[in-house]
Amino acid sequence: MTALTAVRGMNDILPTQTPRWRDLETAAAGLLLARGYQEIRLPVVERTALFQHSIGEVTDIVEKEMYTFIDRGGDSLSLRPEGTAGCVRAMIENGLLAQEGASHRVWYAGPMFRHERPQKGRYRQFHQIGVEAFGMPGPDVDAEQIVLCARLWETLGISAVVLQINSLGTPASRLAYRERLIGYFSRYKGDLDEDSRRRLHTNPLRILDSKNPVLAELIAAAPSLPDSLDAASRVHFDGLCELLDGAKVAYVHNPRLVRGLDYYTHTVFEWVTDRLGAQDAVCSGGRYDGLVSRLGGRETAAVGFALGVERVVALLEESGHEPSSAAPDCYLVWAGEGLAAPALQLAEELRRIKGARVMQHCGGGSFKAQLKRADRSGARFAVILGEQEWADRRVQVKPLRENLPQYSIPLTELAPWLVGQGIGDGLASE
Structure with missing residues (x-):
């Protein structure tokens, strides 16, 4: 019999590697618990409709990357490609957001699954630590989570990361910007690559996130998202910047920063590095005030982020981090x-x-x-x-x-x- 091997893109994490994983997980759990975040454990499998309604049917994740199957009862199920949708589903289903004014801080950790081309820092089974906060509409909790990330990098001795922030505004201002983008890119439709043409009328903001160098000049000249923000969105973003300045957390305002999921509003942020090749995003997140109501709950402000465990571990290795000893005494x-x-x-x-x-x-x-x-x-x-x-x-x-x-x-x-x-x-x- 031919020796069986692991599924492509789904890797073993060996005893020589797990000490750095454990150092990261221990440091993150300690910082989260110290700030009142409680652990929640979520299913790996969810109904496919959950991700279609939350992430968006025309996103790359739902269209091309999810592991989806029909179970014996005829239901369409999917391995989770990210954690926020399942967390929101759990909060609604268990009545944790039913009471007006309720607020919760939670975190989770575990594997996620996307059928992508495996490469360093991007695997088909990958691991995330996710953090979510519900019921707090102001920029203070946005800042709390960003500062938490900064403290985690300090704790782990990671310095090769840069914080980028932006605001996507309200759904209304984002819709207005969307129309401006469609008009702009339509004039240059012949210059767009296949992915960008496909996204033009479904998710044009994702064109701004294209890594195709041929489109760099065209994207640089596109309408600016900050110019389309309404007054309330500007106040929220300015408040976030003021809080980060006060906490002495350095950041870069990247007006081209968007997130690939449909549910984001207002704040979006990424911690990026130049040490991992093409996979430069180490930790990403933002505010998603409309997602709870979209999935059947009451209108609830929400913000969260997820960090890629494999990518942070790679940074630990690159920085010369000496893992905690697993040897017996x-x-x-x-x-x-x-x-x-x-x-x-x-x-x-x-x-x-x-x-x-x-x-x-x-x-x-x-x-x-x-x-x-x-x-x-x-x-x-x-x-x-x-x-x-x-x-x-x-x-x-x-x-x-x-x-x-x-x-x-x-x-x-x-x-x-x-x-x-x-x-x-x-x-x-x-």
Whole structure:
């Protein structure tokens, strides 16, 4: 039988890679919880109609990229291509937005799926950390989320990112701008590429986001979105800029910045980098005040963002980030007749040390082979239990990372001794 391989664009994340993932996830969760964001866990599969109504039927995601199938009950279902629509569905379905004036801050993490051409930083199964806030209409929560991202980059030691911001205005001002764009690009229809011609009358703002260098000059001369903003949209955007200035978060106003999803209004933002080739967006988001009502809920202000885990991890690697160690603190070596049960009991006793990582040897082997495994594990200490040690109710502790002598320690004093050596955060009974 031919060896089975992973589906193209859906990659394994190996034990050598997961420490950086864990560092990112831990840092993000800590910052979110400190700001009152609560975790929500969402289904990977949703009804296809959810994404058609939220993202938009004429977007690339819905038209070309979703993994959609008919289940045994005849329903059209799709693997989620993004998280916001499912989060809004969950908030409405569970009555969390039913009360007037209700506000919620939530976050989620997990895989998303899009059938794209796989390349570095863009995979068919990719992972996001998503953040959403509901019921707060002002620019203060927009600023809160952007500043949160800035603090995350600081925490992780990432500096190679630039914040771009823009305003798409209200649906009415955006519609007026849309008509201006259609009129402008229609005059140059023969110069547009196939994708842009297809988008001309369905989603002309996406032409501004084209990466085709042939269109760069034409796009640069297109009508400017800020010129079409109404007064309320200008006030909202100016308020956001003032808050970011006060928080000393640097930004670039990019009037060509649009988002590929239909539901955005007012604020849109992206953190971009020049370190990942064509996939320059690391984190993207914005305000989507009309989406909750579009999906059947009451009129609710909302704003959120999602960061691409693979892309942030790639930046961590590029910046030389040293991932947190996954090595055990102690590796328990044991050899002798009838010592399997005592070794297991001792390992569990040591695991009562708060935060200690203790690996017990399994699978047999000579004493010398076990010590080699202990060394390869990266453990700081080998804890050695032999027949004579068990008879004396003692263990030998061999430092593996420092040029220090081997210690003989009574079993009753082992855990406190390890705590004194900086292992863990104290005994569980303390």
